[in-house]
Amino acid sequence: MVSEVEKIQKKTSCEHQSDCMKLVQLIVDGQATDEQIAQFKQNMDKCLPCEKGYELEKCIKETMQLKLEKKCVPSSLIDCIKKKISAL
Amino acid sequence: MDEQEEIKITQTYTEVEKHRVFEKEFMPYIDSMYNFAFRLTNDEDDANDLVQDTYLKAFRFINSFAEGTNAKAWLFRILKNSFINDFRKKSKEPSKVDxxxxxxxxxxxxxxxxxxxxxxxxxxxxxxxxxxxxxxxxxxxxxxxxxxxxxxxxxxxxxxxxxxxxxxxxxxxxxxxxxxxxxxxxxxxxxxxxxxxxxxxxxxx
Known part of the structure; x- marks a missing residue:
């Protein structure tokens, strides 16, 4: 938990943003190593753009998973496929 | 899936086994496949056709699928290639490209x-x-x-x-x-x- 004082002291610009955002992508996609995660967490505690960037990427990923409508396949399609397979 | 890879036979299932593998390994992913097809085509009828083409192709080339391996990725690859090779050309709605x-x-x-x-x-x-x-x-x-x-x-x-x-x-x-x-x-x-x-x-x- 970061205190309010520490939050205020966070950097408001990031000199490594390109690299940090690549790391963010690996982390939100579950493709980062433990070492990369630890490295980024340490950095995120001190850097506001990195924290915001991580929050945004994580939020977009979760939004895609949760809010996109999931259609159910029509039962007629399943029947049609099974019928055609049986006829082969 | 490339045609070359599709015809690379690695298994020799009997007819009964083919149907069993198809039902057990491929059918559980039909909802995901349908949603993927719908997101690619933006059209329910086109998605139906694409999923049907994919499943028929999967059955036809089932001997190149090893049971217990990653069926979902295998099916998605066939669907993606069917979309690119056969479907994109005749799609009712060409992708709205900026x-x-x-x-x-x-x-x-x-x-x-x-x-x-x-x-x-x-x-x-x-x-x-x-x-x-x-x-x-x-x-x-x-x-x-x-x-x-x-x-x-x-x-x-x-x-x-x-x-x-x-x-x-x-x-x-x-x-x-x-x-x-x-x-x-x-x-x-x-x-x-x-x-x-x-x-x-x-x-x-």
Whole structure:
């Protein structure tokens, strides 16, 4: 938990943003190593753009998973496929 | 799946086994396949045709599938290739391509060293409803839409995506990065047009 004082002291610009955002992508996609995660967490505690960037990427990923409508396949399609397979 | 790979026979199932493997290994993924097809084509009838083509092709080439391996990735690869090779040409609705987007993104896709940032707030994204998210996704060129669906919706790893798309892992990473940049731009435009406060005080707590 970061205190309010520490939050205020966070950097408001990031000199490594390109690299940090690549790391963010690996982390939100579950493709980062433990070492990369630890490295980024340490950095995120001190850097506001990195924290915001991580929050945004994580939020977009979760939004895609949760809010996109999931259609159910029509039962007629399943029947049609099974019928055609049986006829082969 | 390339035709060459499709005809590479690795198994010799009996007729009974073919039907058993088809039912057990392929059918559980039909909802995911249908959603992927719908997101690629933006049309329910086209999605039906694409899924049907894919499943018939999967059965036809079932001897090149080893039971117990990654059936979902195998099926997605067939569907993606069916879409590109057979379907994209005759699709009722050619993808709504913003050619400026494509030019900008493809020109820099493999060289994603320069990272632009999109000034968009996470809470603005949370406020958007599903249709607005879908519109932003559908506005992306199909190759970018595809990587986002595979990664974020279907949860494939980069390695699986590389196999499905037949591209190197590094290209998966850079394409995903570009796709997300574009998606953020689209989400920002939608949010702005809907009157959301997209970036005011974005650096403030």
């Amino acid at each position: 050619y400026q987007d494509v030019e900008t993104t493809y020109n820099s896709e493999e060289d994603a060293e320069t990272t632009q940032t999109v000034d968009l707030r996470a809470d603005t994204v949370q406020d958007l409803i599903g249709d607005e998210i879908a519109n932003a996704l559908n506005a992306l060129p199909v190759d970018f839409r595809t990587v986002i669906i595979l990664c974020d919706v279907e949860g494939f790893t980069y390695e699986e995506m590389a196999k499905i798309l037949d591209i190197p892992i590094g290209t998966v990473r850079s394409r995903l990065h570009r796709a997300r940049m574009l998606l953020k731009e689209k989400l920002k435009s939608y949010a702005k047009s809907l009157g959301y406060d997209v970036n005011a005080d974005s650096m403030a707590e």
